[in-house]
Amino acid sequence: MRIEIRGLERSFSGRTVLRGIELDDEVTTLAIIGPSGGGKSTLLRIVGGLLVPTAGTVALDDKAVDYRERELERYRARLGFVFQQGGLFQHLSARENIALPLRAVHGVAEGEARRRADELLERFGMSAQAEARPAELSGGQQQRVAIARAVAPRPRLLLLDEPTSALDPEYTSEVLDILRDLRDEGARFIVVTHEMGFARHACDKVAFLCDGVLKEYGRSEDLFGNPRTPELKRFLGKLLEWSV
Known part of the structure; x- marks a missing residue:
């Protein structure tokens, strides 16, 4: 998928959060890394x-994103x-958390939605928890259901915002393993993550943001193996200081 970003800016209450973001590349799996904020x-x-x-502006595969609300509804559905x-919907079972959006948003028939949900639950090792509600699931299990829900309609692109940040290490590994498997099956995704091992070894490209500026961008092996900017060197150095 080609991602083209030109002159991107975003401000909140007069505070600039993103400034002058430029990116134009063919991307399969992209990790966005950098310090908090x-x-x-x-x-x-x-x-x-x-x-x-x-x-x-933002464009995917040469088609600009139209930020009018009516157009955004169609765009987000893909x-x-x-x-x-x-x-997750706390009052629904794991199965219904996956099946309901298929029916309500994508117009999938009830039987097909249920079949697709059961297929994904089995694939992610969650068949035994199909009727469980989120409160009855571990953090890792909840995220597996959330990922299953996201991939159920076969989207053109997955967007993941720190999907492991609230998980214990063992559950983090579960979720990262699923994302790696999806990558191996051809899924395309952009993930915001603090898991540097995953960014380095499971994503083909990495974008390093610092203070709202895209400081470095390129192949994962290049950014981690030979960081060019002092900001990225300092960021990676802090993370590695207490590594096992």
Whole structure:
């Protein structure tokens, strides 16, 4: 998928969060990394049509994102979203959390929606929890259901905003393994993450944001193996200082 971002800016209450973002490349799996408050989630949400930019444009496969609300509804329906806490419906079972959006948003028949939900639950090792509600699931299980819901309509692109940030290490590994498997099956995604091992080894490209500026962008192996800017060197150095 070709992603083209030109002159992207975003301000909140007079404070500029993103400034002059430029990116034009063919991307399969992209990790957005950087210090907290650097604009990572804001950039992801603009690409996903959840936020409107103050200035600039975004295009996927040479088609510009139209930020008028009526057009955004159609655009967002073709994407899959996973957030930090999953955003599951607490009163619905795991199966219904997957099947309901298929019926309500994508017009899938009830039987087909249920079949698709069961197929994904089995694939992600969750068949035994099909009738469980989110409160009865572990954090890792909840995120597996959230990912299953996101991929159920076969979106053109997955957008994940720190999907493991609230998880214990063992559950983090579960979720990252699923994302790696999806990548191997041809899924395309953009993920905001603090998991540097995943960004380095499971994503083909990396964007480093700091203070609302895209400081570095390129192949994962290049950014991690030979960081050019002092900001990225400092960022990676802090993360590696306490590594096992």
